[in-house]
Amino acid sequence: MDALEKLKLLGPATCFEPAEEMSNTGCALARPGKSDNAFIHNAVMPGGKRIALLKTLLTSACERDCAYCAFRQGRDFRRATFTPDELADQFMRLYHKGTAGGIFLSSGVAGGGPRTEDRLIATAEILRRRHEFRGYIHLKIMPGAEREQVVAAMRLADRVSVNLEAPNAQRLARLAPHKVFDEELLKRLRWVEDIRRGMNGRWPSSTTQFVVGGSDESDVELLTTTEFLHRQAGIARAYFMAFTPVPDTPLEDHPPTPPLREHRLYQASFLLRDYGFTAEELPFSPTGNLPLESDPKLAWARQNLTHMPIEVNTADRRDLLRVPGIGPVGVDRLLRERRRGRLRELNDLHKLGVIAKRAAPFILLDGHRPSYQLALWPVR
Numbered sequence: 001m002d003a004l005e006k007l008k009l010l011g012p013a014t015c016f017e018p019a020e021e022m023s024n025t026g027c028a029l030a031r032p033g034k035s036d037n038a039f040i041h042n043a044v045m046p047g048g049k050r051i052a053l054l055k056t057l058l059t060s061a062c063e064r065d066c067a068y069c070a071f072r073q074g075r076d077f078r079r080a081t082f083t084p085d086e087l088a089d090q091f092m093r094l095y096h097k098g099t100a101g102g103i104f105l106s107s108g109v110a111g112g113g114p115r116t117e118d119r120l121i122a123t124a125e126i127l128r129r130r131h132e133f134r135g136y137i138h139l140k141i142m143p144g145a146e147r148e149q150v151v152a153a154m155r156l157a158d159r160v161s162v163n164l165e166a167p168n169a170q171r172l173a174r175l176a177p178h179k180v181f182d183e184e185l186l187k188r189l190r191w192v193e194d195i196r197r198g199m200n201g202r203w204p205s206s207t208t209q210f211v212v213g214g215s216d217e218s219d220v221e222l223l224t225t226t227e228f229l230h231r232q233a234g235i236a237r238a239y240f241m242a243f244t245p246v247p248d249t250p251l252e253d254h255p256p257t258p259p260l261r262e263h264r265l266y267q268a269s270f271l272l273r274d275y276g277f278t279a280e281e282l283p284f285s286p287t288g289n290l291p292l293e294s295d296p297k298l299a300w301a302r303q304n305l306t307h308m309p310i311e312v313n314t315a316d317r318r319d320l321l322r323v324p325g326i327g328p329v330g331v332d333r334l335l336r337e338r339r340r341g342r343l344r345e346l347n348d349l350h351k352l353g354v355i356a357k358r359a360a361p362f363i364l365l366d367g368h369r370p371s372y373q374l375a376l377w378p379v380r
């Protein structure tokens, strides 16, 4: 099998690992033959720059037996393995052709977590040292990788990630009976933050991923852990992957998770990361899940702001961020603009990038409810 053939097998396999903001998301394994370049993703980097990102595994061989995973030990399918040299050379060919500008590199576990991590690091070292590649590298930290390896990966990468898969040890035991939540996974994420805090200079961001719905966990479990990771482990982002049953795995009959649940979890995680919400404040139902029919910020506002509209001319940043339709960029503009004069019309907000129609039911403009709000939310 030549390197390009391997890439065609191993690249689409990373569809189970969301990373960075992709324009072409979705699992290419579910659409075989859809594209020769299913391993290249148009990705938005931290900071906003767009690049063509090569996403691939180093190997789809794996000695673990995670119950949901297409690559679990013993499952019958065509596997492939790159050597570090081979993958680095193939990437550089794509780089010089202008097909790829960065790489996301993960792997099945073969020969233990540390030995697998060695091969990931070796690939990144070849790219950085032999090929003098200065572009974007995202490296996966394997379960059980050693602290020195985490340091080495962080020196080479722009982003590192550890897949927690589940929000706690009990849930992980159902998804991946031989992974150890605290010792093998969470500890590595904490090391990343610890190393980042202890060193000066350029250090990579870190992320994690959850499989949503595979262990019947609730949204409150996922988001409480996400909040903890943002506050205590300094992650840049949690990724959520709606569970899809894979044939010939122990969870093949488990129902798939609706993609809308994944979407609501992203919205809620941004409220935790960027809007100053706490997990406790989120509008969970008695079962611990977010409403699917409404975005969580709107659901929160309907419960809390309908009778206490926010005066946009005097409210502080925290309160403004709680109004549907007003995001962090809109708040910055709004705070600047109101120093120049009072905001009186919905159109004044619209010009600042606020989704004025969405905000209208929850605000006062110079002491008055915006006019068409009255039709939507009668005032008694």
Ligand code: SF4
Pocket (backbone or CB within 6 Å): 062, 063, 064, 065, 066, 069, 070, 071, 072, 073, 107, 108, 109, 176
């Ligand atoms: S460690 Fe588990 S999730 Fe990762 S590739 Fe192996 S079986 Fe799949």
